[in-house]
Amino acid sequence: MQADKTTLSDLSIFNSEEELSILHHLDFTKTAGGRDWLRLLLSRPLDSIRQIEETQAVLKQMIAVYQNWPLKISNGTVMVIERFYDTAINDMPAHPNMFNSVSYKLLNGPDYSLTRYSVSHFIDFVQGMNNIIELLGDHDSPGMLQSIIHRVKQLLEYPQVREMLAHKKENKLTPPEILYYGNFARRHYKEQVYELINIYSKLDAYLSLATACVQYNYAFPTFVDNEKPAIAATKLFHPLLSTPVAYNIGLSQKENFLFLTGANMAGKSTFIKAVGVSIYLAHIGMGVPAETMSLTLFDGLLSNIQVADNIIKGESYFFNEVQRIRKTIEKISDGKKWLILIDELFKGTNVQDAMKCSTVVIEGLRKMQNALFILSTHLYEIGDDLRRYPNIQFRYFETEVQNDQLLFSYHLKEGISNDRLGYLILRNEGVVDMLEKL
Numbered sequence: 001m002q003a004d005k006t007t008l009s010d011l012s013i014f015n016s017e018e019e020l021s022i023l024h025h026l027d028f029t030k031t032a033g034g035r036d037w038l039r040l041l042l043s044r045p046l047d048s049i050r051q052i053e054e055t056q057a058v059l060k061q062m063i064a065v066y067q068n069w070p071l072k073i074s075n076g077t078v079m080v081i082e083r084f085y086d087t088a089i090n091d092m093p094a095h096p097n098m099f100n101s102v103s104y105k106l107l108n109g110p111d112y113s114l115t116r117y118s119v120s121h122f123i124d125f126v127q128g129m130n131n132i133i134e135l136l137g138d139h140d141s142p143g144m145l146q147s148i149i150h151r152v153k154q155l156l157e158y159p160q161v162r163e164m165l166a167h168k169k170e171n172k173l174t175p176p177e178i179l180y181y182g183n184f185a186r187r188h189y190k191e192q193v194y195e196l197i198n199i200y201s202k203l204d205a206y207l208s209l210a211t212a213c214v215q216y217n218y219a220f221p222t223f224v225d226n227e228k229p230a231i232a233a234t235k236l237f238h239p240l241l242s243t244p245v246a247y248n249i250g251l252s253q254k255e256n257f258l259f260l261t262g263a264n265m266a267g268k269s270t271f272i273k274a275v276g277v278s279i280y281l282a283h284i285g286m287g288v289p290a291e292t293m294s295l296t297l298f299d300g301l302l303s304n305i306q307v308a309d310n311i312i313k314g315e316s317y318f319f320n321e322v323q324r325i326r327k328t329i330e331k332i333s334d335g336k337k338w339l340i341l342i343d344e345l346f347k348g349t350n351v352q353d354a355m356k357c358s359t360v361v362i363e364g365l366r367k368m369q370n371a372l373f374i375l376s377t378h379l380y381e382i383g384d385d386l387r388r389y390p391n392i393q394f395r396y397f398e399t400e401v402q403n404d405q406l407l408f409s410y411h412l413k414e415g416i417s418n419d420r421l422g423y424l425i426l427r428n429e430g431v432v433d434m435l436e437k438l
Contacts, residue, residue: 055285
């Protein structure tokens with residue numbers, strides 16, 4: 001599924017502020033390499049139902065065993081091993097015995113200390129990898145896991161590695177053993193151990209996604225093989241909210257356009273982003289923040305939420321809104337399945353102009369049966385003329401006013417909002433009073 005940088009930014013899949021980042025929210029990794037792999041997985045939505053279902057199967061197997069995951073491997077373990085290979089040390093004896101080992105220790109104290117410390121972590125690492133494949137070693141495992149398990153077994157079959165796997169931590173290594181294992185790791189096993197580290201990092205990332213599914217009670221969506229796009233979800237919510245309000249949503253070929261209204265701060269943007277994030281997570285094989293979800297495979301996801309002007313190019317906010325719409329139309333004219341999210345269309349022009357432009361765009365987009373649309377607007381006046389189109393749904397977020405105070409329920413209701421609360425907010429925030437006193 002395609003998703004451009006603007007869409008990833010709009011949905012906060014990646015964000016420099018951690019509390020606003022989906023990546024950070026899903027990050028339960030234990031190593032730096034695992035975080036790199038997690039970022040990679042999140043940046044690559046999958047392109048087939050087969051790939052998605054295989055990833056779902058991997059995560060489900062991880063969920064079944066995650067509480068028993070071996071703790072021998074830490075980020076520190078990986079860092080010690082990498083430092084061992086990056087540090088220049090004097091050559092160790094090729095055939096260590098007690099005499100030349102003690103001599104090496106006396107003449108090369110710092111190098112011996114580094115080797116001893118690294119070998120200890122090296123043993124922890126290979127034992128941890130062996131524990132992991134024993135934990136995952138089910139013949140019914142998804143093909144992706146079976147190939148990983150098979151490869152790890154191959155990499156652990158070296159005689160020296162088998163000896164390390166049998167080593168008991170309470171048995172102190174002798175100087176000859178330290179140099180024997182250190183020499184093997186340094187001269188004969190570097191490529192192999194880096195491959196094992198990469199495999200562990202990948203498993204660490206998948207375990208992170210599995211852990212997130214459990215911690216946040218995400219549900220795995222069901223994909224339907226259909227020529228036309230469709231989404232049906234119950235109790236869908238935005239994953240970054242601590243106490244979210246859940247929504248039900250259904251979009252299909254017969255009702256492919258959702259016209260969303262409501263006052264500022266009522267919840268329109270949050271709802272749109274919640275849908276976008278859920279669809280995106282579904283396409284990486286992840287569980288989604290919903291009770292249930294079924295959907296078709298989408299070829300692309302595009303948003304128009306946080307448009308900005310470009311001072312350098314002399315381009316206005318409105319011009320960039322228009323350009324984003326134009327590029328969207330060009331992309332989704334390919335006949336493939338798309339989900340389009342538009343928040344507050346044409347904020348960069350006057351109300352009358354915005355109403356005319358918005359009506360033209362909506363009447364045109366709603367005819368595209370290969371795409372689903374969610375569009376929010378504060379221009380509720382244009383809604384009545386759009387009711388004649390049977391494929392447009394109308395939803396709104398209600399706002400109540402009690403004692404001049406705004407009450408937001410964040411519940412999605414059927415119909416069109418006519419709330420006009422800008423002046424009330426201006427007054428409640430003391431701005432009107434400040435201006436009157438000038």
